[in-house]
Amino acid sequence: DTEVTQTPKHLVMGMTNKKSLKCEQHMGHRAMYWYKQKAKKPPELMFVYSYEKLSINESVPSRFSPECPNSSLLNLHLHALQPEDSALYLCASSPRQGVGYEQYFGPGTRLTVT
C-alpha cells in the first residue's frame, strides 16, 4: 500500500467552528507532514512529526493544532479559523525525516472558511 489518505476531501466551516482533518498511511513511514497550499502557490510546510514527536512547527498560528496519535495517523485540529486560512491542506509522509527521503502526498482537504 503506497497511498496516503486524507479525510474529508472538502470542508466548509465557520470561523467559530472546531473541526479536524485526518491523514493515514500504512507504508511504515516514520515522518509525517502537514502542508498548506494556496491557489497557484507551492506547498508551504506547517508541521513535521518524526517518530510521532513534533519535530518542526513553522511558526503556525495556534488555531492549528497537530496531533500524531500513532505512527500511521496524523490529525490537524482547527479552531477559530480566519477566511484567509482557506486553502488546500496536504498531508505527506516519508520513510524518515531528513535529507534524501521522498515524500508521498495525500490528495488533500480543500478547506473553505466562511
Add this chain to the structure above:
Amino acid sequence: GQQVMQIPQYQHVQEGEDFTTYCNSSTTLSNIQWYKQRPGGHPVFLIQLVKSGEVKKQKRLTFQFGEAKKNSSLHITATQTTDVGTYFCAANYGQNFVFGPGTRLSVLP
C-alpha cells in the same frame, strides 16, 4: 529564509515541442527533488538528484544537477498533453524542506 527560485513561472508549448524548467539556489544543496502536480491534484514525486553533475532520465524527462549543486533543470522532450501540470523543485535546507514556486506547463494539442 532559504529559498529556491524557478524559471519560467509559466510555459505554454505546442504538443511535440520541448520544455525546460530551471531551479536555482543561492546556497549549495545536499540534494534536490522534483515533483509534478496535475491541475486539481497533489504533488507526486518524480526524482531525486544527489551527486554533483548528476543526470537522470525517465522516458522523455531528463533531470540535471549542476556541478556546484546550486541549480537543477528538468527537460521534457516532445511534450504531450499528459505533461500538463506544475513542476516543483524542492530542497532540504537543514531540517526544513522547501518547495520552489513551480513552473506551470500548459500543452496545446
